[in-house]
Amino acid sequence: AELYGVPYWSSGYFRVNDEGKLEVDLPGGLSIVLEEVIEELVARGKSMPIILRFPQVLAERVKSLSEAFRKAIKEYDYQGKYQGVFPIKVNQRRVVVETIAKAGYSYHTGLEAGSKAELALCLAQNIHPEALLCCNGFKDDGFVSLALWGRKLGKNVVITLEKMSELDRVLRLSKELNVKPAVGVRFKLNAKGSGQWEESGGDNAKFGLNAAELLHVVERLREEDMLDALSMIHCHIGSQITDIRRIKVAVREATNVYANLVKAGVPVKYLNVGGGLGVDYDGSKTTFYASMNYTMAEYAADVVYTIQEVCQRMEVQEPIIVSESGRALTAHHSVLVIPVLDVTGPTVDQPFIPDRKEDQHQIVTDLEQLSENITVRNAREVYNDAVADKETMNNLFNLGYLSLHDRARGEALFNGIIRKIAKAVQDMKYVPDELEDLPRVLADKYVCNFSLFQSLPDNWAIDTLFPIIPIHRLDERPTREATLVDITCDSDGKIDKFIDLRDVKRTLPLHVPDGKPYYLGIFLAGAYQDVLGSGHNLFGKVNEAHVVADKEEGYRIELFVRGQKARRMIENMGYEEDDLRDSIEAQIETARKKGHFTQSEAKELGTTYTEELLGYTYLE
């Protein structure tokens, strides 16, 4: 558990049990051993990779956040309340949205839509009548009308103005539909976040109104005698804010905006501090981009305290606090389980060393001599010489001065040398700079049945780190160092950066596969990954199982959702299944006429083709 940092990043939801198996832990002593669920799914004929979703973890996150605010509100005797809003863009999967809506009902947790389609989805959800339905993002008439109809339905819909021109649209349509709007203004804070999404805040931010524009909105509403329509001040300085100080600075600025408006007679009701509550992916509790230097409880306490401090100083009523946390609510609830298919690499392959030939090239003889005498003392020198010799060898080959036989012998000798050096490095007190990269050079490649682009797009696009660990054999010390490669035909489809408490690790310690299935779990990937994933190489959405812990049964697979079939992926690209079949049938007919296909072969190909169209896109 320590080796993979489980106690540090798991927030108490995951644990390695006494049998070395990873389990999900839930309040009330409930737990689920991941391996058992996977074995049951495999026995039922379900194919890997599979996402295991744990709705109870999701519900627990919703509860924890609301309770953290309740506690802080009580502690500081804050005069307003807290209402969370889930921005569904973070994960629109049905089980996610419905679980959050249900778990958050009594806390008046609302939803946030950033597009027309998202609003259509949100309007159909069962949330508390007081819960907010915030409409962010750029809007057209359709978006605004739908939002206004939502108010008429009795939902607490707030239309957040992201740019000035949206005000006229809202005023015009609200008159047309005879609905009184509730408007929020996203304010362009001067404050910036920290971490990968720093540019979401600051003066150059894509969204929001500046101070002059905000005052213009106030004046327009005053002219229309609709000042009370301005009900929310909203800000968002980026996702995954690593440093709590940045949050405090932003909240202070936003509260000053709110307080100034209230003092000027605008009855603003809600102060929305946006998203940004982080996830400690590496467990280091630092301001490193994969971490955060605060807890959920500290976040809630600091937001409440800062708002109160400003309000007391400015002598204005304390607002209802809204936050739009998405990542922090959803990241923990799912685990992607991927099987290791194969292992390749310098420590696995037993290289066949071609025989020494009489007329062997001198460069190969040099490598031979280097390989004979490697000690802790000379390891660095030998390494540098061997790397130089290998480069020379490549040049000689390209110029036609080295035979393929000599090249093969030279490469095998080189691999042997670095393996011996790696052994020597283990006995060194101080590892010279040149040799620090050696574990990576020597790392094995574990080929895993998944697509990075479909399942972990943020790792590929922006280097987001996720905890990855075997879900079993954790009572055995792993003996290999590895990087992971996926099954796409893209060399970018690899993972070679892993979480570490002090740094980023370039390799992952793994076990030698022992003939039985060896599964890795990818954790904390429940936010953004499900919805940003793409169908590179036509690998589609993966199978998923919704698993619930149960006192009597241990666990229950509530629902199995099939991943996308090949046919769906192909049709997404504009093809029709019938056209594909027609084309294959025509080709079979031509081949049959030429005598290349018998009747039964034609039938067999037809069956295979259908099976593949209806099949899972991953290796089975």
Ligand code: PLP
């Ligand atoms: N609110 C807005 C306006 C956003 O743009 C985002 C995402 O960046 C969020 C909320 C969700 O942020 P997070 O997932 O960091 O909680």
